[in-house]
Amino acid sequence: MSAYHLSESKSIAMMKLLALCFFVISLINIPIAEARIRHYKWELKYEYKSPDCYKKLVITINGRTPGPTILAQQNDTVIVEVKNSLLTANTAIHWHGIRQIGTPWFDGTEGFTQCPILPGDTFVYKFVVDRPGTYLYHAHYGMQREDGLFGSIRVALPDGESEPFAYNYDRSIILTDWYHKSSFEQAVGLSSIPFQWVGEPQSLLIQGKGRFNCSAANPPMKADVCNNTNPECSLYSTTVVPGKTYRLRISSLTALSALSFQIEGHNMTVVEADGHYVEPFVVKNLFIYSGETYSVLVYTDQDPARNYWVTTNVVSRNATTPPGLAVLNYYPNHPRRSPPTIPPSGPMWNDVDSRFNQSVAIRARKGHVYSPPATSDRVIVLLNTQNRVNGKTRWSVNNVSYDIPHTPYLMALKENLLHTFSQTPPPEGYDFANYDIKVVQNNTNATTSDAIYRLQLNSTVDIVLQNANTMNPNNSETHPWHLHGHDFWVLGYGKGKFDPINDPKKYNLVDPIMKNTVPVHPFGWTAFRFKADNPGVWAFHCHIESHFFMGMGVAFEEGIxxxxxxxSSIMGCGETKHLLKP
Amino acid sequence: MSAYHLSESKSIAMMKLLALCFFVISLINIPIAEARIRHYKWELKYEYKSPDCYKKLVITINGRTPGPTILAQQNDTVIVEVKNSLLTANTAIHWHGIRQIGTPWFDGTEGFTQCPILPGDTFVYKFVVDRPGTYLYHAHYGMQREDGLFGSIRVALPDGESEPFAYNYDRSIILTDWYHKSSFEQAVGLSSIPFQWVGEPQSLLIQGKGRFNCSAANPPMKADVCNNTNPECSLYSTTVVPGKTYRLRISSLTALSALSFQIEGHNMTVVEADGHYVEPFVVKNLFIYSGETYSVLVYTDQDPARNYWVTTNVVSRNATTPPGLAVLNYYPNHPRRSPPTIPPSGPMWNDVDSRFNQSVAIRARKGHVYSPPATSDRVIVLLNTQNRVNGKTRWSVNNVSYDIPHTPYLMALKENLLHTFSQTPPPEGYDFANYDIKVVQNNTNATTSDAIYRLQLNSTVDIVLQNANTMNPNNSETHPWHLHGHDFWVLGYGKGKFDPINDPKKYNLVDPIMKNTVPVHPFGWTAFRFKADNPGVWAFHCHIESHFFMGMGVAFEEGIxxxxxxxSSIMGCGETKHLLKP
Incomplete structure (x- = not known):
């Protein structure tokens, strides 16, 4: 080769150089001019970490939990190469809030859209982020999300476009609750007879950091297991300068807890929810449920001579979990300097009205309203109940407790393997006339099923989530339901039993917010509408990790x-092995 | 149907009944007349168990650890349907000592012969047990064996044939060591930088039962975590009647420890090793290494008014692990009655000579000698060393630390996916002339590789295991090496460096025992010979779980x-996904 080069005439060499230059310039230009490719390479590992000072195995992405934030612009293509180095455990990653239009196989939902990713394998997710906003990613396999496999996705507007609100800085903060037991240990307890509940979380984490009181542990813990001086569990601190507006993208990926979030001495103006612009409203406490994302604007107008507490606390449960703390650090105070105050306490855990009122207050921002279809083609009412099936404590919908199939639906439907899941359609409602949602019911007819709701492509579907009493007297929990593959219009919330004649008349069809996750409050109902316009199979489930694990979910198919x-990368499990050539 | 039955004539009904009778009789007769099918259905689960009184997650088979004993006769076909209910973890089960002639794909060695079995999947193993004797099964994936997934296989002679020794009763006893950390936690430590050794096991288990001293734990443990009154961890007790001969099939599946096993007041006559008859010899202490099986005959000739201790203790390491205890219960004493004596202590941990002498003492039983080929076609010398590769502490062979490939060899070789593993042949030996096995070596040229030794089909291969100093001064460990797919003739053991000129002259070619697992003693060597006559790909590795995990193994291929x-059931991982049709 070098001999050949030496014999080349100079003119040919010059022409080649020019051609090369044009080629390089064209490469540089393409990404600026149009949608880019955002390429990430991740390695997933078990590692010992001490997010709340207690040392345990967590799942890291490139050594971190939360994992790296995905930064992209609208219409970019995101490619994430996920290498599974989790020893003997599989994984799958869901891109929470990304609709996966045209790529339903990359939704990352094990059992729905893909087989799990095996240890040693590298799975390549490739999808378009078609809307700006705040999204999430997390494990969607077993209860693996609880081991710390999650992170943020932030999709900016295209160059030249701007948000309908102004801010100087942009920050992402994920709220989680944290258990000291592994997800294996938790899952074994939940599926045992008798049922062994994992209990309330040991701590709340703000952007992956919290603080468990090691010295109060009983029995005492050794310093190599729990150490409050470990810098790994220093509180999360975010630095601000006075007189600026900060966009804080607050999201929750709690395993169990509904949360209130507050910043001492600062109001928060809510401007975005689940990737949609919200008619701005001001709160002191932001209620947030697992699977939700919000953007709030915070103006740093307080005394700059000190720091301020950022706190989050459990609501909806009378929990033993202490509040989570972080620091709003006013420059040039030291980021680790404790605020001089006692961290302010949040709202009362059982103040359902305030939470209900926040849900109702959220409307689409004027000028950014997507109008819903005026009517729906189908109404599915989903009664949220608890029951016992085969001796196990389960959550269920219309008395059917959901089981994830072994052959993912997408393959089962496309490759004609319909025998792999129940073909008996799940119920469209419950015994509305005779069911008292306010008392413990003897749900003796409860069953398990992996059947799916098959929706007419492009039809409009109304979902009414009806909450009810659990198996404990005078108890109804908050369930944040998350829909994959779609945004939906939130039509209304109500208290008590949904009235199918009169309540729909009060639906907000004028300026409903679109979301992908919505709570149903204790003893209440929540109604939403969506267009079944995204061919694929999509999970719809309570985002509380243990609730979905215990059967609180359904599956929708449309336009298969x-x-x-x-x-073929999504295959390899269940009956898809029969598709192997040899 | 019933209407049709009623209208049948009686004569037709009678003929049908007769035909049915013949059919049923034929079914009954087949299994008696010839090899039978032994069909097992297993479900694998994580469950909380307290084998040594400490409660932790273990892997159970049908609710038990050790799992059910497989009972079969020579030439029977064993079918085991393994349902993986391990939440998010895969598995694979190896049938240790079964050669898998004609079924190399059912050897159960992840990365060699199959892809892992996914959660929710049922994998069907089907193989012939072609030789009588004492065998084992256990997980062969990651370090999962340590979570309790193992059991015994006992293959009897065909009806009408008898052993060359007499006994009245037959019992299987598996010896293991036990850690309180999960195999995930252990593996993470072993592959961390810096290296975090899991340490010595917390207890020794005899047939799955042991006793950790809960009250001595520091820091103290709560009673729901560790409770010495838990009946789950009552000592293993085996009931005998006086004046009888008991065949005890003793096997070891320790994670780390070399053991001595003894029965207070009773001699043991060794009659079988790894499925081959041994020229009987009497011991008071049976030394046994992970992966080995022995049958010993015990005559119950002691004072029948009391029970006797059965003990096992760690040798070869100066371990902190207390001895494991069980009870030899002379009927009619109560099985839980403690023997009146202090449990006898075993031999000194550092008495290498006694262990060496037992190894040398084992010869094939007269009349049951399989003569080895007089010469070999190839000699491979495997230097057992420790080193650092990329900052990690590793074990290695000839300075190559072994990595398991992501696409199992069997598929890679049969489906022409040779790019999936290194094609650079691993070394046939080491720098014999210049390497001092007695000192710490700076093995700076150490590498990792998943390359395999390709053997000529039906050739005769000699393996010389050469032990050496570890990375600690004056330290060499005992490594029990286990060969899949073959038995081998044990030609000799030596101390110090193997002399390739003179030592082969001392090989025992007259009555060598055949085994599948053999120790190489500290600073010593072990030589064996085998016929590469079993088409397939076979692991050969140190049976210490952490050592193989850290690279102490090789792979042999012959007659692919x-x-x-x-x-297709063995596929689905790595590049075998490319074999999917869609």
Missing amino acids: ERVGKLP | ERVGKLP
């Missing part, structure tokens, strides 16, 4: 015939 | 072209 050729 | 069509 429009789904393109499935990539 | 003779391997039949691979079942």
Whole structure:
């Protein structure tokens, strides 16, 4: 080769150099001019970490939990190469809030859209982020999310476009609750007879950091297990300068807890929810449920001579989990300097009205309203109940407790393996006339099923989530339901039993917010509408990790015939092995 | 149907009944007349158990650890349907000592012969047990064996044939060591930088039972975590009647420890090792290494008014692990009645000579000698060393630390996916002339590799295991090496460096025992010979779970072209996904 180069004439060399220059310039130009590719390479590992000072195995992405924030612009293509180095455990990653239009096989929902990713394998997710806003990613396999496998996705507007609100700085903060037991240990307890509940979380984490009181542990813990001086569990501190507006993208990926979030001495103006602009409203406490994302604007107008507490606390449960703390650090105070105050306490855990009122207050921002269809083609009412099935404590919907199938639906439907899941359609409602939602019911007819709701492509579907009493007297929990593959219009919330004649008349069809996650409050109902316009199979489930694990979910299919050729990378489990050539 | 039955004539009914009778009789007769099918259905689960009084997650088979004993007769076909209910973890089960002639794909070695079995999947192993004797099964994936997934296989002679020794009763006893940390936690430590050794096991278990001293734990443990009154951890007790001969099939599946096993006041006559008859010899202490099985005959000739201690203790390491205890219960004493004596202590941990002498003492039983080929076609010398590779502490062979490939060899070789593993042949030996095995070496040229030794089909291969100093001064460990797919003739053991000129002249070619697992003693060598006559790909590795995990193994291939069509059930991982049709 070098001999050949030496014999080349100078003119040919010059032409080649020019051609190369043009080629390089074209490469540089493409990404600026249009949608770019955002390429991430991740390695997932178990590692010992001490997020709240207690040392335990967590799942890290490139050594971190929370994992790296995905930064992209609207219409970019995100490619994430996930290498599973989790020893003997599989994984799958869901891109929470990303609709996966045209790529339903990359939704990352094990059992729905893909087989799990095996240890040693590298799975490549590739999808378009088609809307700006605040999204999340997390494990969607077993209860693995609780081991720390999650992170933020932040999609900016295209160059030249701007948000309908102004801010100087942009920060992402994920709220989680944290258990000291592994997700394996938790899951074994939940599926045991008798049921062994994992209990309330040991701590709340703000952007992956919290503080468990090691010295109060009983029995005492050794310093190599729990150490409050470990810098790994120093509180999260975010630095601000006075007189600026901060956009804080607050999201919750709690395993169990509903939260209130507050910043001492500062109001928060809510401007975004689940990737949609909100008609601004001001709160002192932001109520947030697992799977939700909010953007709030915070103006740093307080005394700059000190720091301020950022706190989060459990609501909706009378929990033993202490509040989570972080620091709003006014420059040039030291980021680790404790605020001089006692961390302010949040709202009362059982103040349902305030939470209900926040839900109702959220409306689409003027000028950014997507109008819902005026009517729906189908109404599905989903009664949220608890029961016992085969001796196990389960959550269920219309008395059917959901089981994830072994052959993912997407393959089962596309490859004609319909025998792999129940073909008996799940119920469209419950015994509305005779069911008292306010008392413990003897749900003796409860069953388990992996059947799916098959929706007409492009039809409009109304979902009414009806909450009810659990198996404990005078108890109804908050369930944040998350829909994959779609945003939906939130039509209304109510207290008590949904009235199918009169309540729909009060639906907000004028300026409903679109969301992907919505709470149903204790003993209440929540109604929403969506267009079944995204060919694929989509999970819809309570985002409380243990509730979905215990059966609180359903599956929707629409337009399966429009789904393109499935990539073989999603296969390899269940009956898809029969698709192997040899 | 019932209407049709009623209208049948009686004569037709009678003929049908007769035909049914013949059919049923034929079914009954087949299994008696010839090899039978032994069908097992297993479900694998994580469950909380307290084998040594400390409660932790273990892997159970049908609720038990050790799992059910497989009972079969020579030439029977064993079918085991393994349902993986391990939440998010995979598995694979190896049938230790079963050669898998004609079924190399059911050896159960993840990365070699199959992809892991996914949660929710049921994998069907089907193989012939072609030789009588004492065998084992256990997980062969990551370090999962340590979570309790193991059991015994006992293959009896065909009806009408008898052993060359007499006994009245037959019992299987598996010895293990036990850690309180999960295999995930252990593995993370071992692969961390800096290296975090899991330490010595917390207890020794005899047939799955042991006793950790809960009250001595520091820091103290709560009673729901560790409770010495828990009946789950009552000592293993085996009931005997006086004046009888008991065949005890003693096997070891320790994670780390070399053991001595003894029965207070009773001699043991060794009659079988790894499925081969041994020229009987009497011991008071049976030394046994992980992966080995022995049958000993015990005559119950002691004072029947009391019980006797059965003990096992760590040798070869100066371990902190207390001895494991069980009870030899002379009927009619109560099985839980403690023997009146202090449990006898075993031999000194550092008495290498006694262990060496037992190894040398084992010869094939007269009349049951399989003569080895007089010469070999190839000699491979495997230097056992420790080193650092990329900052990690590793074990290695000839300075190559072994990595398991992501695409199992069997598929890679049969489906022409040779790019999936290194094609650079691993070394046949080490720098014999210049390497001092007695000192710490600076093995700076150490590498990792997943390359394999390709053996000529039906050739005769000699393996010389050469032990050496670890990375600690004056330290060399005992490594029990286990060969899959073959038995081998044990030609000799030596102390110090193997002399390739003179030592082979001392090989025992007259009555060498055949085994599948053999120790190499500290600073010593072990030589064996085998016929590469079993088409397939076979692991050969140190049976210490952490050592193999850290690279102490190799792979042999022979006659891959003779391997039949691979079942698709073994596929689904790595590049075998490319074999999917869609």
